Amino acid sequence: MNEMEITAYLESIGFDDEVQVIDLPHGPHVYCLFGDDAELVYVGRTEQLLARVGTHVRRHSRLSRLLVIKCLEEREATVLERLLIQEFQPRLNTTFTHRDRLRGVAEENEPKRFRD
Numbered sequence: 001m002n003e004m005e006i007t008a009y010l011e012s013i014g015f016d017d018e019v020q021v022i023d024l025p026h027g028p029h030v031y032c033l034f035g036d037d038a039e040l041v042y043v044g045r046t047e048q049l050l051a052r053v054g055t056h057v058r059r060h061s062r063l064s065r066l067l068v069i070k071c072l073e074e075r076e077a078t079v080l081e082r083l084l085i086q087e088f089q090p091r092l093n094t095t096f097t098h099r100d101r102l103r104g105v106a107e108e109n110e111p112k113r114f115r116d
Contacts, residue, residue: 024050025070028077030084033092034065042092045081047074060092 029049033042033056041063046052049068057063071077085093 028071028074030069030071030077030080032067032069032084032090033060033063034067035060036062036064038065040088040090042090043081043084043088045071045077 026047026049028045028047030043030045031049031053032040033044033053035041041060042056044052044056053066069080071080
């Protein structure tokens with residue numbers, strides 16, 4: 001059974017609004033995880049989106065939404081992750097080592113997209 005057949009079946013039994021096919025691309029990404037209350041709970045970065053997000057889903061059953069931002073390169077993903085964590089301070093991004101690691105990204109090395 002292929003994706004189109006499954007989608008057609010689900011739509012035929014009334015799941016037409018709930019069906020979404022989502023590609024899980026490889027490469028540098030920043031992702032934001034939201035809880036049941038729509039609160040941003042974690043910002044992370046990865047090249048293996050499915051594996052990394054799966055880890056969070058297994059650990060935290062109250063996750064409800066995922067926002068994925070594709071980046072051009074790893075450095076851009078690192079900077080964007082740092083900016084989002086600094087701006088929104090998600091509750092699961094609280095470990096000292098994580099903050100310290102992000103502090104190591106020098107602002108002068110930021111990709112052009114993030115500079116004025």
